[in-house]
Every structure is written in structure tokens, then in C-alpha cells.
Amino acid sequence: MYRVLLSSIRVSRSTNLRSIYHLTQVKDVAAGVHSEGDKIQVKGWVKSVRKMKDNVFLDVNDGTCGHNLQLVVSKPQLQDTAYGSSVNVTGTLGRTPKNQLELKVDSLQEHGACPLAEGYPFYPKKSYPPDYIRNHLHLRPQVSSVGSTLRVRHQATKCFNDYLDREGFIQIHTPIITSNDCEGAGEAFLVRPANDGLLKQMAKKGVPHDQAYFD
Incomplete structure (x- = not known):
């Protein structure tokens, strides 16, 4: 029942x-x-x-x-x-x-x-140069050419990920300080050991202290 x-x-x-x-x-x-x-x-x-x-x-x-x-x-x-x-x-x-x-x-x-x-930036039946489109990042997926590019990028990324997954690879996300290095933005951060003794051990003649960690 x-x-x-x-x-x-x-x-x-x-x-x-x-x-x-x-x-x-x-x-x-x-x-x-x-x-x-x-x-x-x-x-x-x-x-x-x-x-x-x-x-x-x-x-x-x-x-x-x-x-x-x-x-x-x-x-x-x-x-x-x-x-x-x-x-x-x-x-x-x-x-x-x-x-x-x-x-x-x-x-x-x-x-x-x-x-x-x-003031909507994109009018119908009108094409715009890439420089103009980049000024409106939050709306650019509405532009047909940008939408097509994003779909192709999605499919390409998916194909790579599917292939690597079938081959037994595991995707990990490594720590990223900044992914934006234009106009010297990457120089705003300094990566170095917290231990000054370790930094002295890594020191090399002719290599600045802020680069010793990567050399």
C-alpha cells in the first residue's frame, strides 16, 4: 500500500x-x-x-x-x-x-x-574591433565572434582534459601568486623562503637575493 x-x-x-x-x-x-x-x-x-x-x-x-x-x-x-x-x-x-x-x-x-x-556598447548588425570589445569585458560574450571563440576554447580544453584523464593523469592546481604579469605587475610580489638561513645557503655570486629562490 x-x-x-x-x-x-x-x-x-x-x-x-x-x-x-x-x-x-x-x-x-x-x-x-x-x-x-x-x-x-x-x-x-x-x-x-x-x-x-x-x-x-x-x-x-x-x-x-x-x-x-x-x-x-x-x-x-x-x-x-x-x-x-x-x-x-x-x-x-x-x-x-x-x-x-x-x-x-x-x-x-x-x-x-x-x-x-x-549606452549599451554593441548595436545590432555592426562589427567592432577587438580593442573596442576588450573595453567591455563583462558584455563581450554577447558578441558573436567572441562567443564562438569561447566555445572553441571550451571544446579544445575539454579534449585535452579528457585525453589526459584517459591516460591516467591527475589535474592539480598549483599555487599561483599572480597570473597577470603585464606592465610589471609580477614585480609587485617577492617569493622567498621564510628562513633567512636557507636563503643564505641558496645565495650565489652574481645572483640577486630575490632571484636566488628560482635559480
Whole structure:
């Protein structure tokens, strides 16, 4: 009886807490994991807005790949959603005239707008030099080229780590005083033994005391 009751509770919780929509990553849609007719939920940022007579087409990206997912939204559903807005969308996958998957939106919730008029540094359909992008480190992953670089770096690091793990290596994190040595920042720290006697033993003619520990 206890097992039956527990089973009914699990079914009830599953039914109440899980939506019929499944949270999906854009990379899975691009890879063909989902098919036409699937009900999905997507969270991401609006990359472009195209307004037609009856519908509005939004391109959304969640950072998992370089592809955007096209959303089809009826005008009454659309709020003031514009470029850069973060959205939570549910809908049903369909096909475009070119046989590509798109999401026909059932509901769209905007979590935050992009303050383009308040100094947001990256405008749509515009490219920026690396020097300019580096001035906005906390926002640069939103730039397509930087996002692609970070994904490639992740995959390269993962491949190296997986290979070394299979070969029996163990990764350790050694103490780091500073990893930033530009403009002489590394000279702000001095590494030396706490024992002056040991430092005298390591002393060498012609070698400064602050370098004897490394020579």
C-alpha cells in the first residue's frame, strides 16, 4: 500500500511541476535532436527583429551555438521586445518554406530589455574591433565572434582534459601568486623562503637575493 501511495504522489508531483514544454537548447534544435511538432521552451537573447504584416520574426540565441532559432510571434503577443532583450519562450516547432525548423510561439515572457538608448556598447548588425570589445569585458560574450571563440576554447580544453584523464593523469592546481604579469605587475610580489638561513645557503655570486629562490 505504501508503494502504491508513493507512486501516486510521484505521478502527481511530476504532473504538477513539469510542464508539457521541455527546456531546450538552441544547439539541440540545430543538431536535429527535436522535430516538427515538438513543444519546447527556449531561453535566450533576441538578436534581430523583423516585423511583417501579421507576424513578427525574432532570431534568438542562447549562447550554446552560433545558430539562431527563428521565432514566429503574432503581433498581439509581442510586447516591446527588441534587440538584446532576454526572453523565455514556449511554443511548437514547425517548418519554414526552406524546410528549416522554427518555433511558433505560444507565449513570450520578457525578462529584461537591452538599454540601447542608455549606452549599451554593441548595436545590432555592426562589427567592432577587438580593442573596442576588450573595453567591455563583462558584455563581450554577447558578441558573436567572441562567443564562438569561447566555445572553441571550451571544446579544445575539454579534449585535452579528457585525453589526459584517459591516460591516467591527475589535474592539480598549483599555487599561483599572480597570473597577470603585464606592465610589471609580477614585480609587485617577492617569493622567498621564510628562513633567512636557507636563503643564505641558496645565495650565489652574481645572483640577486630575490632571484636566488628560482635559480
